[in-house]
Amino acid sequence: MGRRRISRQKWIYIFLFWVVVIGFWWLERNAFQDTYESEAGPAITTAFPETYIPSFEGGEHVIHDHFLLSYVERFEQAAWVAYTLDKTHLSEAIRKRPYYIQDPGVGTGSADWRNFKGSGYDRGHLCPAGDRKFSETAYNQTFYTSNISPQDRQFNAGIWNELEQQVRRWARKYGRIHVITGGVLEEGLRTIGTEHVAVPKAYYKVVIRGEDADIQVIGFLIPNTGTDLQPEGFLIALDDLEALTGLDFFPQLSEKTQESLESTVKSRSWSF
Numbered sequence: 001m002g003r004r005r006i007s008r009q010k011w012i013y014i015f016l017f018w019v020v021v022i023g024f025w026w027l028e029r030n031a032f033q034d035t036y037e038s039e040a041g042p043a044i045t046t047a048f049p050e051t052y053i054p055s056f057e058g059g060e061h062v063i064h065d066h067f068l069l070s071y072v073e074r075f076e077q078a079a080w081v082a083y084t085l086d087k088t089h090l091s092e093a094i095r096k097r098p099y100y101i102q103d104p105g106v107g108t109g110s111a112d113w114r115n116f117k118g119s120g121y122d123r124g125h126l127c128p129a130g131d132r133k134f135s136e137t138a139y140n141q142t143f144y145t146s147n148i149s150p151q152d153r154q155f156n157a158g159i160w161n162e163l164e165q166q167v168r169r170w171a172r173k174y175g176r177i178h179v180i181t182g183g184v185l186e187e188g189l190r191t192i193g194t195e196h197v198a199v200p201k202a203y204y205k206v207v208i209r210g211e212d213a214d215i216q217v218i219g220f221l222i223p224n225t226g227t228d229l230q231p232e233g234f235l236i237a238l239d240d241l242e243a244l245t246g247l248d249f250f251p252q253l254s255e256k257t258q259e260s261l262e263s264t265v266k267s268r269s270w271s272f
Contacts, residue, residue: 035104036140038065044135046089048082052178052208055248056080062105062146066138067127069146071103072185075198076111077149080182080247081126085171091133098139103146110146115193124151124203126181128164149183150192150199154226163205163220163231166272170207173271178208183224184244200224204241206249207270216269217261232272238262 038044046066059070059079067083100113100123116123126147132138141147151160171177183200190199205220221236221244238249239262250258 036098036101036137036144038137044137046084046086046138048084049178049211051252052180052250053082054080054180055251056246060107062103064105064141064144066132066135066141067147069126071106071108071110071146073108075185075189076115076195077185077197078126078146078182079185079245080180081147082178082180083127083131084176084178085131085167086176087171089131089134090168090171093133095129095133095136095139098143100143100145100148103144105144106146110144111193111195111197113145113148115195115197116148116150117193119150119192120153121150121192121199122153122156123148124156124160127179130164131168149203150197151203152224152226155203155222155224159222159227159229159231159234160203163222166231167205167207170209170270174209176209179205180208180249181205182245184221185246202244204236204245206238206241215257215261216266218267218270219265230272232267235265235267237265 044065048068053068054070056070056079059072062069062071067081069078069081071077072079102112103110113123123145125142126149127142129139129142132142167177167179182204183198184202184204185198185200189201191197192199202221202223204222207218209216217238219236219238219241220231220234221241222231222234242248242262250261253261
């Protein structure tokens with residue numbers, strides 16, 4: 001009788017142990033999970049012009065309130081992120097930094113932020129959190145892991161940050177601009193984490209302003225490493241960028257307009 005009681009107690013302890021272990025595991029993964037849902041009341045969104053959405057095969061199209069993206073499962077990140085930046089968006093508001101969480105809009109599930117732990121790479125934003133301080137929801141949604149990519153720390157804090165600052169200066173000067181950005185995704189890249197998040201060798205950014213016959217475009221391609229050069233040292237024609245990334249910019253525009261915008265680097269109409 002006593003032996004049976006001891007055996008029963010042992011199994012109770014084992015059961016309770018695993019309940020605690022599973023409970024801690026669940027809390028670690030889900031305690032701070034949220035969807036950073038849209039603000040209550042009338043929808044507050046920032047639309048990106050449909051005419052400027054790039055074409056890319058193999059990505060899952062995801063739309064958030066203030067940016068959109070194409071997520072590629074095999075690379076565990078976005079092939080492109082697109083957003084509009086208006087001068088009225090620029091704000092010095094102090095926002096509490098939220099948790100990085102998986103994107104509820106990605107059907108396959110975006111990569112967990114823990115893939116970056118101990119990797120030596122920053123969780124680099126594609127749509128910058130600093131461009132979305134005008135709204136708590138807009139700011140928080142930039143912390144979906146679909147919007148981050150492994151970036152060299154000197155790159156992220158250096159030339160990439162400088163290019164983001166330049167984009168803000170253009171928004172102040174021109175009033176409204178549109179941005180398409182991401183890492184160059186290709187087979188054979190090194191990966192980090194248990195989900196094998198690809199580490200791009202370079203990142204690109206395309207900045208657009210104007211419309212109709214007055215569209216102005218400028219493109220950048222920058223290696224994912226530290227540099228003392230300025231962003232204007234990394235200009236690239238969009239035709240060349242399309243060949244590297246597999247994206248098709250401005251697919252809805254006429255062939256003549258695409259040729260005019262994409263064939264050469266035109267930096268004179270942009271102030272640095």
